[in-house]
Amino acid sequence: DTEVTQTPKHLVMGMTNKKSLKCEQHMGHRAMYWYKQKAKKPPELMFVYSYEKLSINESVPSRFSPECPNSSLLNLHLHALQPEDSALYLCASSQVVRQRGNTIYFGEGSWLTVV
Amino acid sequence: GENVEQHPSTLSVQEGDSAVIKCTYSDSASNYFPWYKQELGKRPQLIIDIRSNVGEKKDQRIAVTLNKTAKHFSLHITETQPEDSAVYFCAATRVTDSWGKLQFGAGTQVVVTP
Numbered sequence: 001d002t003e004v005t006q007t008p009k010h011l012v013m014g015m016t017n018k019k020s021l022k023c024e025q026h027m028g029h030r031a032m033y034w035y036k037q038k039a040k041k042p043p044e045l046m047f048v049y050s051y052e053k054l055s056i057n058e059s060v061p062s063r064f065s066p067e068c069p070n071s072s073l074l075n076l077h078l079h080a081l082q083p084e085d086s087a088l089y090l091c092a093s094s095q096v097v098r099q100r101g102n103t104i105y106f107g108e109g110s111w112l113t114v115v
Numbered sequence: 116g117e118n119v120e121q122h123p124s125t126l127s128v129q130e131g132d133s134a135v136i137k138c139t140y141s142d143s144a145s146n147y148f149p150w151y152k153q154e155l156g157k158r159p160q161l162i163i164d165i166r167s168n169v170g171e172k173k174d175q176r177i178a179v180t181l182n183k184t185a186k187h188f189s190l191h192i193t194e195t196q197p198e199d200s201a202v203y204f205c206a207a208t209r210v211t212d213s214w215g216k217l218q219f220g221a222g223t224q225v226v227v228t229p
Contacts, residue, residue: 042204042219043159056216090158102210103149104217106158 003027004107006091012113015081021110023074023091031055032074033104034066035090043090043106049074050096081114088112117142119207121220128195128227136223138205139187145207148181148188149217154201162203163190195227 004025013019023032031050035043048056049068063085065077074091088109094102118141128134140148149164165172165179165188172179176195181188188207192199202224206217 040202040222042222043217045216048216102147103161103164106151106160108158 004091004093004105006089006107006110008110009108010111010113012115013078013081014115015083017081018077018079020078021076021089021091021112023076023107024072025091025093025105025107026072027093027105028071029093029095029105030071031094031096031102032068033092033094034064034074034076035092035106037088037090037109047076078112081112083114086113117145117207117209117218119205119218119220121205121223123223124221125224126226128225130195130197130227130229132195134190134192134195134199134225134227136190136203136205136225137187138189138207138220139185140207140218141186142207142209143183143186144209147208147210148179149206150179150190151204151206151219152201153204153222159204192225195225197227197229200225200227 007022033048034046037043045058046060047066052068063080067075090109091107092104094104121138146167150162151159152162153159163177163179165181176193178191202222204222205220208217
């Protein structure tokens with residue numbers, strides 16, 4: 001089962017709101033990621049968690065706050081966002097073994113609109 | 116860091132013809148090269164990948180070739196069908212340290228006309 005599930009699928013929020021995006025996988029993957037994708041652009045890496053610890057933060061503004069409560073769940077807390085943060089937010093997961101190539105599986109994404 | 120260039124940005128082909136998308140990468144240490152297909156409004160889905168110890172890989176109508184010396188890799192789709200219409204992204208990464216830190220190309224919009 002190569003499934004990464006994300007909720008909600010669509011979210012509209014005001015610039016003063018606090019909301020969260022949620023992601024879940026049951027493939028036993030110990031690496032989980034948040035990517036941001038704008039229209040007609042490739043996904044851009046935001047955060048990487050490995051064994052529930054933050055491994056990579058690609059200089060993302062603090063209004064985005066990731067959280068990894070356990071090995072299956074990944075959250076992205078949103079606060080005081082700007083309209084330019086409107087995008088598709090993709091969660092992904094993969095194995096974390098030092099083999100040559102870790103397939104990354106993406107969730108369906110959460111479409112975020114900031115008004 | 117790694118930089119991936121992808122060409123062409125758009126590709127129109129007649130159904131049944133072949134399509135070729137080319138990518139070049141800058142980091143000679145990159146050793147994993149996946150290709151993702153993204154249909155409109157959907158997630159990127161892995162369609163094929165290749166590791167640096169292999170020069171070519173094929174899966175039905177899709178094939179990928181890798182030239183490590185020249186630092187480029189290509190996606191070949193034969194006998195194209197309308198359902199092949201999508202945006203295709205190449206990517207590269209060095210998995211020995213930064214797992215999952217894929218560097219994507221800019222994408223190729225493929226349109227297959229019946």
